[in-house]
Amino acid sequence: MGSAETSTGVVLATLVVYKIVLIAIGVWAARLNRNESDFFLGGRGLGPWVAGLSYAASTSSAWVLLGFSGFVYAFGVSALWMVPGIWLGYVVVWLWFGPRLRAETAREGHVTASDFMAARAGPIWKPAIAALAGFLVLFTFVFYIAAQFGAAAIAFESQFELSRTESVLIGALVILIYALLGGFWAVSITDTLQGAIMMVIAVILPVLAVIAAGGPAGIAETLSQTMPGAYLDPFGGRAGFAFLGFAVGIASIGLGTYGQPHLLARLMAVKDEAARRQGFLVAMSWGVLVYIGMASLALAGRALLPDVANGEALFYQLAAELLPAVLAGIVIAAILSAVMSTVDSLLIAASAAAAHDLRLVKLLKGREVLVSRTVMAAICLLAVVLTLSLPATVFDRVLFSWSALGAAFGPIIVARVAGAEPQGWAIFAAILFGFFTTVLFYIFGQIGGDALTGLARLLAGLAVIPGDPFERIFPWLIPLLLVFGFRQGARAAPATPQESSQ
Secondary structure: OHHHHHHHHHHHHHHHHHHHHHHHHHHHHHOOOOOOHHHHHHHHOOOHHHHHHHHHHHHHHHHEEEEHHHHHHHHHHHHHHHHHHHHHHHHHHHHHHHHHHHHHHHHHOOOOOHHHHOOOOOOHHHHHHHHHHHHHHHHHHHHHHHHHHHHHHHHHHHOOOHHHHHHHHHHHHHHHHHEEEEEEEEHHHHHHHHHHHHHHHHHHHHHHHHHHOHHHHHHHHHHHHHHOHHOOOOOOOOOOOHHHHHHHHHHHHHHHHHHOHHHHHHHHHOHHHHHHHHHHHHHHHHHHHHHHHHHHHHHHHHHHHOOOOHHHHHHHHHHHHHOHHHHHHHHHHHHHHHHHHHHOOOOOHHHHHHHHHOHHHOOOOOOOHHHHHHHHHHHHHHHHHHHHHHOHHHHHHHHHHHHHHHHHHHHHHHHOOOHHHOOHHHHHHHHHHHHHHHHHHHHHHHOOOOOOOHHHHHHHHHHHHHOOOHHHHHHHHHHHHHHHOHHHHHHHHOOOHHHOOO
């Protein structure tokens, strides 16, 4: 049997074992779901390791291994300006948002991030805000899930020569089984497993690549001789506002973190303050190791394989080049599983939006878990239908959900954590303004996570919220960013990781 056949066999065997483990986790976690809070928040009992690793895996997932490494491979050292913004997202969510988000949601019984946003909105606006937020989450995440299914299907097709329909149905069925059975607990534990595997791979493979490329000095020497000068330039050959737009623009991708319901749920579900602080250390350590590892892999890969047509394929190619067939097969299987199992957190969040925020659980009083599971199955089915019926180019456009939800929800979360209590109409307006500002940016040629749009959308949402200091600071800051940042960065920035690899 040739090495290619051996690798394919190992990939298949590893995937089968991995999927069996996922289903077993779902069966085990099923007994823990007694009510709506259990199903969507794991009974608020997450320990630091599960909270930290599942958060990290849900935040970044396979796009770090594929998209981020491909981004650095293509653009060089200047692409690393993305990393501070992403790390800042970890710090803000866990250390600033975390204490109040965890304490208030536990005290008042909030189930979703929408509950937290609308908590002080008053009896008239509260249900309207919850319904609006729930609809936006459901709308964006159904397409996001479908896009994930499509991306995973492509990978399965190329590895096993399965049809697109078979690839989508197999992956969707496995995820639906363990998510339906185990809810948030099953999703969090499987994401913890996924995060741990990713971290190990993100250390071992880059180390081997750096050694093969002659170490840091060898990589620098090779790249200085074979690549344009801008490749190793931290400024990327840009100057002035062109560099400012590019650097702040790609760093602002991390701002989308502030409004993601499936990430904020980890902070709402952590069991106590000690677990939250320890969970931050786990998540942050993961982020540092994985991003440094993937940056090293990308630069070493450029020195070893200078002519890779698609940078996102670099990870697969280096695994095949540097690892024995058996280990390469395991690595590829892990990435395929990571791409597919990212869907589970999105599925839980979309189900919570439909069942809780849109109040579908009220249809059967006392049977909230049954309603939630039914809603989840319906969402998964709809996502599968969209995957199989809509062209792939559609999915390239709908993956703006990361930016859209960050702009819609982030300002409200920031305001409430900062101690401001916006009126209900202001919260409703800020959500609409942030979401449709994102839509306008994408319609008018900004598709692809360009430049300062993430930062400006967040500030635009804050500007809608009345009160000091928001009224006095942000209205004049937004035009300043618009004038000096948007177009410069839009000319420079590539597709966002979320669009390019998921």
